[in-house]
Structures are given as structure tokens and as C-alpha cells.
Amino acid sequence: MEEKKIWSVRQSVYQFFTDHQTAPTINNLASILKLSEGEVRANLIELDQHHHALAFSAEEDQITMAWPFSATPTPYPVVTPKGKYLSNCAWDALSIPYLVGQDAETEYACPDCDQPVIIKFKDGLLEPTEAVVHFSVAPKIFFEDLGCI
Numbered sequence: 001m002e003e004k005k006i007w008s009v010r011q012s013v014y015q016f017f018t019d020h021q022t023a024p025t026i027n028n029l030a031s032i033l034k035l036s037e038g039e040v041r042a043n044l045i046e047l048d049q050h051h052h053a054l055a056f057s058a059e060e061d062q063i064t065m066a067w068p069f070s071a072t073p074t075p076y077p078v079v080t081p082k083g084k085y086l087s088n089c090a091w092d093a094l095s096i097p098y099l100v101g102q103d104a105e106t107e108y109a110c111p112d113c114d115q116p117v118i119i120k121f122k123d124g125l126l127e128p129t130e131a132v133v134h135f136s137v138a139p140k141i142f143f144e145d146l147g148c149i
Contacts, residue, residue: 008033009043010053013066018100021083023063023071068092068099080104090117090133097121 012032016024024032029040044063048056055065064071070086076093078085080102087093090108097104104121112134120127 005035005039006043006046006051009035009040010047010066013044013054013063014069014099017066017069017085021085023066023069026061068095075108076106077108078104078106090119091135093119094126094133098124 009029012029013024016022016028016032026037026040026044029035029044030037033040035043041058041061044054044056045058047053054063054067056062057064062071065088068087068091070076070088070092072086074086074088076087076089078087078093078096080097080100082100082102085096085100087096087106090106093106093108096106098121101124102121103123105118107116107118109115110117117131119129119131
């Protein structure tokens, strides 16, 4: 597999998420990159299985995650002037405003007490908050069970 092509596919996935607030289809990527759908699919599988750079469901033929973006509904939406992005968790919600270069707000229910948590970003800075993000597993083992989100 050609390394340059692999990372070009990854970059296109992130650019598509940034521009459209959703995951690209294989057809979208093939058109953008001027590759066959088979080449795109093979690169997505490589990015998923060997690089852990995104999550690709070969059974459904779709990208499900490209951290911090989620392609499926989650309790962690990030609203910007460009639109609403879906993040995988509170940690990922913190990085989307920086990736898309937009002011943003995310609101979700605290998993412990069910109270609303509101986090805002303005001019590239996190606004003061009393919110705390807690990790029940150590960051070094986050990728051992991605099905938990």
C-alpha cells in the first residue's frame, strides 16, 4: 500500500468531515481523490486495521469514526456557526472547535448525575467552566475497547 495515498485518503476524510459535518462515502472519496472505489476501500481498511487512524465498517462499507468526529449520533454534539458536528465523547468534543477553527458549544448530560454540562469555545479558547471530564480508563488503553462509546 502506498503510504502517501493512505495519508491522502485520511486527510480527505477529515476535510470532508470539517466541510460537511458528516463522514464521506467511498464514492465521495473516490471522486475527490480520483481513485477507484476499491482503492479507497483498501486504504480505509488499512487506516482502520493497521494505523487506528479511523474506524471503518467493512460490513456496512462506511466510516463510523475519524477521531474526534463521529458519523453516527452521540450524546456529544458540537454546535458551531458552520453546523453541528458529532463527537465520540466529551474529550473529543473539546478538540473539534480547534480542528474546524470555529467558536463552538457542546451540551450533554453528565453520565454520573444527569445534570447538563455546557462547554463553550470563543476565539479559540475554552470559556471558564466548572465542568470536569473524567476518564474511567487510562488514555493509553482508550483504543482497546472502542465499542464502549
